[in-house]
Amino acid sequence: xxxxxxxxxxxxxxxxxxxxxxxxxxxxxxxxxxxxxxxxxxxxxxxxxxxxxxxxxxxxxxxxxxxxxxxxxxxxxxxxxxxxxxxxxxxxxxxxxxxxxxxxxxxxxxxxxxxxxxxxxxxxxxxxxxxxxxxxxxxxxxxxxxxxxxxxxxxxxxxxxxxxxxxxxxxxxxxxxxxxxxxxxxxxxxxxxxxxxxxxxxxxxxxxxxxxxxxxxxxxxxxxxxxxxxxxxxxxxxxxxxxxxxxxxxxxxxxxxxxxxxxxxxxxxxxxxxxxxxxxxxxxxxxxxxxxxxxxxxxxxxxxxxxxxxxxxxxxxxxxxxxxxxxxxxxxxxxxxxxxxxxxxxxxxxxxxxxxxxxxxxxxxxxxxxxxxxxxxxxxxxxxxxxxxxxxxxxxxxxxxxxxxxxxxxxxxxxxxxxxxxxxxxxxxxxxxxxxxxxxxxxxxxxxxxxxxxxxxxxxxxxxxxxxxxxxxxxxxxxxxxxxxxxxxxxxxxxxxxxxxxxxxxxxxxxxxxxxxxxxxxxxxxxxxxxxxxxxxxxxxxxxxxxxxxxxxxxxxxxxxxxxxxxxxxxxxxxxxxxxxxxxxxxxxxxxxxxxxxxxxxxxxxxxxxxxxxxxxxxxxxxxxxxxxxxxxxxxxxx
Ligand code: ADP
Numbered sequence: 156x157x158x159x160x161x162x163x164x165x166x167x168x169x170x171x172x173x174x175x176x177x178x179x180x181x182x183x184x185x186x187x188x189x190x191x192x193x194x195x196x197x198x199x200x201x202x203x204x205x206x207x208x209x210x211x212x213x214x215x216x217x218x219x220x221x222x223x224x225x226x227x228x229x230x231x232x233x234x235x236x237x238x239x240x241x242x243x244x245x246x247x248x249x250x251x252x253x254x255x256x257x258x259x260x261x262x263x264x265x266x267x268x269x270x271x272x273x274x275x276x277x278x279x280x281x282x283x284x285x286x287x288x289x290x291x292x293x294x295x296x297x298x299x300x301x302x303x304x305x306x307x308x309x310x311x312x313x314x315x316x317x318x319x320x321x322x323x324x325x326x327x328x329x330x331x332x333x334x335x336x337x338x339x340x341x342x343x344x345x346x347x348x349x350x351x352x353x354x355x356x357x358x359x360x361x362x363x364x365x366x367x368x369x370x371x372x373x374x375x376x377x378x379x380x381x382x383x384x385x386x387x388x389x390x391x392x393x394x395x396x397x398x399x400x401x402x403x404x405x406x407x408x409x410x411x412x413x414x415x416x417x418x419x420x421x422x423x424x425x426x427x428x429x430x431x432x433x434x435x436x437x438x439x440x441x442x443x444x445x446x447x448x449x450x451x452x453x454x455x456x457x458x459x460x461x462x463x464x465x466x467x468x469x470x471x472x473x474x475x476x477x478x479x480x481x482x483x484x485x486x487x488x489x490x491x492x493x494x495x496x497x498x499x500x501x502x503x504x505x506x507x508x509x510x511x512x513x514x515x516x517x518x519x520x521x522x523x524x525x526x527x528x529x530x531x532x533x534x535x536x537x538x539x540x541x542x543x544x545x546x547x548x549x550x551x552x553x554x555x556x557x558x559x560x561x562x563x564x565x566x567x568x569x570x571x572x573x574x575x576x577x578x579x580x581x582x583x584x585x586x587x588x589x590x591x592x593x594x595x596x597x598x599x600x601x602x603x604x605x606x607x608x609x610x611x612x613x614x615x616x617x618x619x620x621x622x623x624x625x626x627x628x629x630x631x632x633x634x635x636x637x638x639x640x641x642x643x644x645x646x647x648x649x650x651x652x653x654x655x656x657x658x659x660x661x662x663x664x665x666x667x668x669x670x671x672x673x674x675x676x677x678x679x680x681x682x683x684x685x686x687x688x689x690x691x692x693x694x695x696x697x698x699x700x701x702x703x704x705x706x707x708x709x710x711x712x713x714x715x716x717x718x719x720x721x722x723x724x725x726x727x728x729x730x731x732x733x734x735x736x737x738x739x740x741x742x743x744x745x746x747x748x749x750x751x752x753x754x755x756x757x758x759x760x761x762x763x764x765x766x767x768x769x770x771x772x773x774x775x776x777x778x779x780x781x782x783x784x785x786x787x788x789x790x791x792x793x794x
Pocket of ligand 1: 186190191194232234235236237246277278279323
């Protein structure tokens with residue numbers, strides 16, 4: 156019969172496994188047992204609603220057997236099994252489950268070997284120890300069985316065969332011992348069972364093995380006093396060797412942080428440690444246990460629709476849903492983990508689950524715990540939080556935006572923005588706590604970079620007062636603070652706003668006087684700029700710079716820019732224009748020069764107005780409307 160070939164990546168992985176010099180080969184057993192356990196989960200789940208399964212919970216089991224003479228290890232389960240087609244799909248290509256992102260086409264390198272250590276690579280890891288692997292399987296609901304056989308990278312065959320009962324046997328024929336490796340050690344019962352214990356102790360289903368024991372027994376020989384002689388003899392007993400308590404069910408004190416982290420990495424296929432582990436053991440109206448993880452980086456597909464949010468939901472150790480998103484608010488959808496409650500009904504559909512009262516209570520509680528943990532990180536583990544925030548900060552912001560600010564209480568304390576003063580991200584709480592007593596507002600500036608905002612003219616008076624400014628660097632940040640409106644009773648205000656609340660009454664009056672005196676000149680500037688600005692004003696806030704560009708009305712320059720960047724389908728094709736205001740600094744020599752020109756040479760004064768407007772655009776980080784004209788103007792005024 157012709158051999159079928161593995162798909163390209165699978166073949167490469169297979170090569171890697173066959174030739175593996177990886178020292179941790181023993182993990183193959185964990186992988187095969189974990190597949191067996193998953194297969195039982197699936198059938199057990201079916202049995203909840205389908206009487207035809209004919210197995211009770213206590214009937215499910217995994218058996219690990221050794222045949223020393225034939226050098227074989229067999230792992231059997233009475234789970235859901237596979238049809239020939241499923242064997243083809245699942246064992247002929249690398250599982251789609253994400254157990255391995257094995258896309259790099261580099262040579263076998265240290266990195267590859269690390270991948271094995273980090274994740275295990277599922278079924279294929281059998282080839283680290285086996286020269287030949289046979290899988291005999293009968294799928295639930297099927298009368299026939301099939302046999303998949305492969306001796307490695309050269310391909311595999313699938314043929315019909317006989318098998319009593321539903322389930323799968325994975326038979327691994329060990330490689331011959333070589334110089335570097337002793338495969339025969341796996342044929343030792345006690346050694347093999349110690350590996351099972353080490354990696355698969357918390358597998359929910361009983362794993363049976365023959366265990367060699369010794370006992371002191373009577374013989375036929377007699378002692379001098381007529382009693383029977385006794386001696387030690389070995390015997391084997393087939394018994395359950397795993398303790399079957401899932402890691403999240405074990406008491407906190409018995410599970411180290413490292414064990415939790417390893418569990419996370421294996422279960423959720425992450426190479427990096429999570430930013431935090433949250434353990435919950437709740438008793439009360441609803442009892443549940445949870446082990447939750449806050450990842451430290453976003454998975455590659457996180458911001459795409461491929462990402463499946465949700466925790467794994469268990470009821471008394473039986474998985475009832477792989478991605479239950481009803482437990483997590485959407486803005487915490489990055490959280491991974493397991494929630495297990497005996498109070499949940501096993502027979503539950505996704506729709507019912509959304510309205511399940513018990514689950515709602517769990518969800519509220521879980522949300523609180525996640526928030527507490529994030530706040531704890533802000534306080535005690537800043538570096539980790541900042542890393543987390545750079546991955547998921549956007550998610551938190553969208554959480555507020557999508558709900559039009561209605562969940563601001565839950566989320567606002569988790570946000571961070573760059574502080575001009577501290578030169579690093581700070582929370583609103585940290586900002587307001589550091590405010591001088593007389594400061595009324597929370598100031599922010601919107602722009603593309605810290606550098607550009609550092610040079611913004613309108614920021615100067617605020618900084619000069621000793622007030623900090625939050626830099627809003629993301630597109631949607633300004634909408635966000637507008638939606639929040641205020642924090643702790645303090646309003647957010649843009650440094651580009653007309654009234655920054657910085658002046659005393661006296662300063663205000665003086666400025667107003669100058670404004671009245673300069674009315675004619677200001678109107679001239681507006682006229683000269685031919686509709687580019689809505690008004691020219693005497694600035695109340697400029698300190699050392701001659702001009703700045705601000706806006707009046709509700710649309711700011713940054714919003715205008717953001718709307719302009721949206722596709723027409725979203726923006727409706729109607730341009731959103733900010734009403735620009737050119738502010739002039741009356742104390743600056745440039746203002747005096749403008750005034751002088753206005754009185755003596757109107758043409759020149761018009762050029763000055765253009766020049767100042769161009770300058771204000773540049774300082775605001777906006778493009779010149781006509782760079783060619785602008786540079787000509789500069790030349791014209793220089794000679
Ligand atoms: P993963 O377990 O990460 O999906 P594997 O390579 O270990 O990747 O397994 C591939 C697929 O083969 C599994 O997802 C499952 O569908 C199927 N499979 C493997 N072992 C068994 C088994 N004992 N019973 C039923 N199906 C199995």
